[in-house]
Amino acid sequence: SENPKLSKEAKIYWSINPKTKGGNKISHEVEFVVDANFGVPGAIIVTNKYKKEFYLESIVAIEGLVYLPNDTPVGLKRLREKELQQLRGNSDDSRTTLDRIYDYDVYNDLGNPDKGDEFVRPILGNQSQPYPRRCRSKRPPTNSDVNVESPVSKYMPKYVPRDEAFGDLKAKAITEGKWKAMLRSLVPTLKQKVAINGEAIKSFSDITELYKESLPPFEEGGDECWEKGGLPKLLNKMIKECGQDVFKFDSPKLIS
Incomplete structure (x- = not known):
């Protein structure tokens, strides 16, 4: 198989400029130098040369940096386009608990016409009934009215983007x-x-x-x-x- 590309080694000295995050947690910043044709990094190899072991909780790439589209580094453009596609999603697909899709829809799930006329409710968020939009959940429509989404139930729970779900x-x-x-x-x-x-x-x-x-x-x-x-x-x-x-x-x- 083809040998993977490796960047130049980056070193961290624990006693130099550590950032305390509370308790026994600390964070360090590391900068890797790669070639222009390096591609998307697939993994980061971490080697501990100290006698004591440590627990690596997480690795965050490019934290807190904001780029305009024209200023985005070439190595990040494809990753950010992929991230944007995940957040936008496909309006025709149903939602699962693992999705991170942020899409918006009108409030067309307030009633349940399948139970009778007394359970019919107006749709909020359209031109005739302006109202702030809700997060699109893409539950199947009711049998009585295809413009009305089935209400939340045990088998069709309310959709919450994974990033917003409670831990x-x-x-x-x-x-x-x-x-x-x-x-x-x-x-x-x-x-x-x-x-x-x-x-x-x-x-x-x-x-x-x-x-x-x-x-x-x-x-x-x-x-x-x-x-x-x-x-x-x-x-x-x-x-x-x-x-x-x-x-x-x-x-x-x-x-x-």
Whole structure:
């Protein structure tokens, strides 16, 4: 096979001009010199000549540089054209969770005419009903009206470009926030079922325990109304998805 092209070696000295990114993370800038006909870089070989190992988290090429079309380096033009095609996408293709397509459409998914005339809604964003556009999702049309897009469902979720989707930590925080909001409506029932040794708070130490300890798993049985309401299963589901911390009081900023 043909031997790959190699650029000139670039060296990094850890003690010279490191940029701290918080915690134990640091970043370095490296400049590679290549020929005009080098082509698109396929890989970067990193060799560590220090005794201690390190974890390479990521490599970012040309961070923060902005070029006008006429000033874009020749080596980047094809890459940026490919990137632009990915972001524009094809308006005829359906969307998947891995797509990064930013395209816009009118709000034609507010109703569901397949359920009846009472579920018909006007289309927003056209000339007769001006409105800011939404991100195009390309779900199939309804059976009753081809101009109306099928509403969001379990099998056809709302499309969000991959770059805008929440990460695992953010998604977990949102889920915990939903559960905590739901708990507010359960407080009257919880007050009847949960207490600290059946006694009222008598000292400051009892208050601090509210921020340290969580509630134990809720057991079913013993109260017909309690079981019919499904609260034990619901509360245990909260613990399973969010952990015991969902039942803890948020620490005041003065003592957190």
